[in-house]
Amino acid sequence: MxxxxxxxxxxxxxxxxxxxxxxxxxxxxxxxxxxxxxxxxxxxxxxxxxxxxxxxxxxxxxxxxxxxxxxxxxxxxxxxxxxxxxGIGPIIGVMPLPYSRKYEGLATGIIEVLERTNKRIDLAYMRGALPRVEALKSRRYDFAIMSLLAAEEAVTKFEGLEINKTFGPESYVTAHKIFFSNPHYSKIEDRMRVGIDYSSVDQAELTLLECEGKQVELVEVGYMQLFSMLTKGMIDAAVWNVDEERTLQTFKSSGFHSPEAKELAAKATTAALVVESARGRITEQLGVLDTSEVRCVQKQVVEGIKYPHY
Incomplete structure (x- = not known):
């Protein structure tokens, strides 16, 4: 060269x-x-x-x-x-770890749709909406994918951020539920040990709302350690999304009882793309990202019609 x-x-x-x-x-x-x-x-x-x-x-x-x-x-x-x-480098985005078919499909859809429009795209993967926002603000990445619930909080809390696109209900997760280590449990009660991951806006806010007014012990734990903690009985309950098939098949679960948690849980199913407002070139390049096409690819991956690549 x-x-x-x-x-x-x-x-x-x-x-x-x-x-x-x-x-x-x-x-x-x-x-x-x-x-x-x-x-x-x-x-x-x-x-x-x-x-x-x-x-x-x-x-x-x-x-x-x-x-x-x-x-x-x-x-x-x-x-x-x-x-x-x-002198145009690839657009670099960051999104959750692709541990579910839903996330694999979202990553595959974003890559495929942007590449169809001749845009170079790289994706990185990071656990927790807050770390992703911080990485976006430090300009390690050009955009960040998170739930609409987390995106709205980020835009309110951090100046200069904006929601560039949303992908529709159940594009981020299918739903959140409360999972229990003991099959006799059906709701969060006093004296329970409840797992909470403060780096995950969705999980933390839904947990706090569902525990409001109850005398519980909040046990700080990483999102990916919830399964192990529930299995070993180190926590009694935890909020998790239902797309993790292993968790859904292993533990008894229930919906939310708190009306506020139910309302936020619906918003937490929608994927949102967050960018810095001042970065016009990035916003312009992302303008060609058709969210309906992304959802179509995501659906094919979830249904096993298309092999994921990301």
């Missing part, structure tokens, strides 16, 4: 960076803008534009074909190389 890097610092090379951005959105086989279109839009000289296009061909980022009065057509392109030349 050293020869390519050197060539891009020439006058034509700098122009090639701008033109590469324009060519990313043009599909193979389509006509590219005329020289005059590039000169007008990018405020470049005609010779500079011609030199930039020639350079892009020389480094094999594109292959063009002139068809006379019909114009010039894009026969071939190296999309990754065009992104590199244009």
């Amino acid at each position: 050293s020869r390519i890097d050197e060539s891009l610092y020439s006058k034509n090379g700098l122009a090639a960076r701008y033109i590469a951005r324009e060519l990313i959105d043009i599909e193979t086989g389509q006509r590219i803008p005329r020289i005059s279109d590039f000169t007008e839009k990018l405020s470049l000289g005609r010779g500079t534009v011609q030199g930039a296009l020639k350079l892009l061909e020389e480094i094999r980022a594109i292959r063009l074909e002139s068809r006379g009065h019909l114009g010039t057509f894009l026969l071939k392109r190296d999309l990754n190389l065009l992104y590199e030349i244009a």
Whole structure:
């Protein structure tokens, strides 16, 4: 790449960076803008534009074909190389650990739909909505996926964040329930030990609402350790989502008794995409993310029609 890097610092090379951005959105086989279109839009000289296009061909980022009065057509392109030349890195998002089919489907859907629109996308996985918000604020990631309940709290608590998209009911989890270590339990009662993960906004808020007014011991535990703690009888009850099949099959569960918990539980099923308001380029790139298409892919993964990849 050293020869390519050197060539891009020439006058034509700098122009090639701008033109590469324009060519990313043009599909193979389509006509590219005329020289005059590039000169007008990018405020470049005609010779500079011609030199930039020639350079892009020389480094094999594109292959063009002139068809006379019909114009010039894009026969071939190296999309990754065009992104590199244009200085556009992949969009990097963070979402929950994909331990359920629902999360696997959501991750697969986001990746597939963005890649269909020629957007480069990478996903990272992190437990807990609060750590994901903090990572977003520190700009380790460009967007974060969490429940609508957690997203609304994040937007209220942290200045400069906004909810960019929501994916509809049951796009995040199917539902939350209370799981019990003892099958004779049917609701949270006084003197119970109840597991709580404060890094998970959904789990913590639903737990606190359901325990309100009761004399219980709140045992701080990581979300992924709830199963083990329930199995060993170290806690008596815990709020968890029903998409974890092992938990649903192992423990007795019940719905919420608190009206406030019931209301928030419904909101916690919806997936939301959160971004920083000031990052216009990220918002623009995410504008092509069709949530209905993401849900379609997610459904196929959940039903076993499509193999997940993320």
